[in-house]
Amino acid sequence: MAKAHFTTKSGAIIVIEGEENEVARLIARLEGEPKKNADVPAKSQRHQSKSKPAPVGLISELIDGGFFKKPKELGAIKLALEEQGHFYPVTTLSPALLRLVRKKQLRRIKDKKRWLYVG
Numbered sequence: 001m002a003k004a005h006f007t008t009k010s011g012a013i014i015v016i017e018g019e020e021n022e023v024a025r026l027i028a029r030l031e032g033e034p035k036k037n038a039d040v041p042a043k044s045q046r047h048q049s050k051s052k053p054a055p056v057g058l059i060s061e062l063i064d065g066g067f068f069k070k071p072k073e074l075g076a077i078k079l080a081l082e083e084q085g086h087f088y089p090v091t092t093l094s095p096a097l098l099r100l101v102r103k104k105q106l107r108r109i110k111d112k113k114r115w116l117y118v119g
Contacts, residue, residue: 001017001018001019002017002018002019002020002022002023003015003016003017003023004016004017004023004027006027006030008030014030052086053086054096055081055086055088055092055093055096056096056099056100058081058084058086059077059081059093059096059097059100059106060100060105062077062080062081063100063105063106063119066119067080067119068106068117068118068119069118069119070118071109071111071116071117071118072116072117072118073114073115073116073117074090074093074094074097074114074115074117075090077093077097077117078090078093081093097117101117105119106118106119107119
């Protein structure tokens with residue numbers, strides 16, 4: 001186990017104990033040096049690999065594919081997205097659909113106290 005005594009610019013004394021590579025990383029961090037260890041991916045890489053398509057874009061793809069030729073309920077839209085492997089709650093899909101209605105990419109019709117969406 002490695003041990004290091006480190007004095008900061010303000011004069012504080014820090015004692016670090018741990019594995020050799022951990023101690024080296026902490027000292028480098030305290031001194032403000034860039035990381036030499038690539039254990040953790042950069043922020044941009046993390047967000048690119050984990051980001052999933054936005055509901056508005058996915059619904060726009062359904063519009064382009066002709067899904068909305070006949071009026072569809074919110075549940076049918078949710079099911080169509082799930083069949084493509086995209087799982088969103090209806091509370092997320094509803095505002096996305098409303099945005100598309102406001103952009104005039106979709107229209108909505110009220111039928112017996114529920115909204116139907118048509119393209």
